[in-house]
Amino acid sequence: MHQTFDAALEIDLLHANQEGADHNRQHFDRWGITCLNIMSSPGAGKTVLLEQTLKSLKTRFKMAVIEGDMTTELDADRLRKYDVPVIPINTGRSCHLDSKMVAGGIHTLEHNYEPTDFDLVLVENVGNLVCPAEFEVGEHAKVALLSVTEGEDKPLKYPVMFQEADCLLITKTDLAPYVDIDFDRITKNVRQMNSEVIIIFVSAKTGIGLEEWFDWVTNVVQENQIQQTKQLAVQG
């Protein structure tokens, strides 16, 4: 008779990625760096948001960008104008960054620069509303972008991304009059699955909302630095 046995594994499919993400975060914490994972569909405005952020916050923080959403060097060239290290990640045809790819970027940061000099690492994820939500890369907070041209139903259709986000930027608000978007409905849809997310309406073109975004980033970095200092004191 054919006899079969059972072996209980109960192992999370993402456990290897999670371990890698925790490891990346340990590096950031040791160096006093705050890492933000920036995610959206293609064309929602991640790169222009980064441009504005680098331009305005460079006197406040020493920053670097880990650039995953890149089919050419065009995006990286746009960002290098702001005099910050832009570390490209070769994602191949991958639809998201994972913790191993970001570890490669961290390695570059460690070897080509002095990592303890930095305060903030901005990771620009691959443009995609689905996959990046499942793969933590070692960030301290997740930032999602949704442009007004994408429609207010997207949070309902891609709920995991919006449920995971700590900060949601509704971008391209200058286009709102042309696309019949209902801001209240977006907020209500997002609030259905995430009651705590900070929602900021911005236009990188007119500058509306950007100060609020810079304040949010500043606050996250400062609070995180306090935590990191405490952690280091405990560890001796």
Place this chain on the structure above:
Amino acid sequence: MHETDMTKALILTVKDWYNSQPEKPKIEKIHLIVGQFTCVEPMSLRFAFDIQTRHTFLEGVELAIEETPLIAFCHTCQQEYQPQIGLQYSCPNCNSPMEDIRSGRELKIDRLEYSPNNNSVLSLGD
């Protein structure tokens, strides 16, 4: 296609288990639990698994996927409810946001079925 990466992780985990077994048993079935509130499509996972296990020790092994529904708990109403993915996530009773997910986020290898006889094991593959 992040299911490709998930499948790689699945195969590596099973391989670790296999390599830790002195008798090299024949794995017959892998039981996965995939929640409906994840970004994983079971069909894609099955497809990736069939392709990636070709000519390896896992060729022909059955992949059993149990899908778990999205179930949330409403603290205001003190009861569970089943959100309708794509339509409604807040509590249908009191409209409180979905906060406490009780089921639907699982992505895990639950268990393996194997037989001790390893006659049909061809190769370890890579």
